Amino acid sequence: MPDAVVEGHYREQAALGALVARRVGQLWSRVSPADVSAWAALQPQAVSLVVSGQLVAAQAAEGYVGASLAAQGVTVAADAVVAPAGFAGMSNLGVPVADVLDAPRVRALTAIGAGVPPRAAVEAAGRSLQSAAVSLVQDAGRQADSVAIAARPRVGWTRMVQPPCCSRCAVLAGRFYRFNDGFQRHPRCDCRHIPAVEDTVGSVSTDPSALFGSGQVTGLRVAQARAIGDGANPAQVVNADRGRSRTGMSTTESTTRRGVGRGRRGVRLTPDAIYAQAGSRDEALELLRANGYLR
Helix, strand or coil: CCHHHHHHHHHHHHHHHHHHHHHHHHHHCCCECCEHHHHHHHHHHHHHHHHHHHHHHHHCHHHHHHHHHHHCCCCCCCCCCECHHHHCCECCCCCEHHHHHHHHHHHHHHHHHCCCCHHHHHHHHHHHHHHHHHHHHHHHHHHHHHHHHHCCCCCEEEEECCCCEEHHHHCCCCCEECCCCCCCECCCCCCEEEEECCCCCCCHHHCHHHHHHHCCEECCCHHHHHHHHCCCCHHHHHHCCCCCCCCCCECCCCCCCCCCCCCHHHCCCCHHHHHHHCCCHHHHHHHHHHCCCEC
């Protein structure tokens, strides 16, 4: 397991997101509860900060994927190279950064109009703004990582959890996925995906049995914990309670198929939408190139 490489990469990405969020928060602190509209003059600076952070996050993808594979004794030549600029300027859902960073202003004004004290409304909006900045930066890095994986034949990824973790994540630990499989996440999920050519098991963070045996799985009901302790399959025990889906988690992948190139009305497709649409790896690479994520 390339634990040191993975930990270093995600630590750097987290630090970058926190730095950008802090600077964006400093800009928001100049907004007066009496004049929330003043954000319009400051927002372009916030957009510049976030876009720059997204670019830096995406630039790390090639090095991370290569180093992670090398730590596993794997060398796979890439068929294309990540284009970092393709991940800057929009969210992982394809929404322009400018629109995302304007939402807190609208939220604050709406709250004030509904009777929330102006200072409280502005403070709450500021917190949501910083949270959005972190997500924008880190999501750009994660998307770039996924594209760097897709650019390498035979390479997929395994799920590394961060104990303590919930049961939904624990049953997926260490599973190998193809490059175009969506990464299922629940709110505040901090799991990581590791470039790999096959399922890698051997540590608590990637071995479901070890996780449940370590006592670091949270949210289990007494009956579930007892059943697992008595030898029941953890995945079957956990999934038995999931009615919405096999894991109860969501994925950001689109399920709509469109033609090669741009989406409807010329909107640029996100990597997740591309993976969902592509009928083959070659088609996925073509779409990634056409939409500016590979060169």
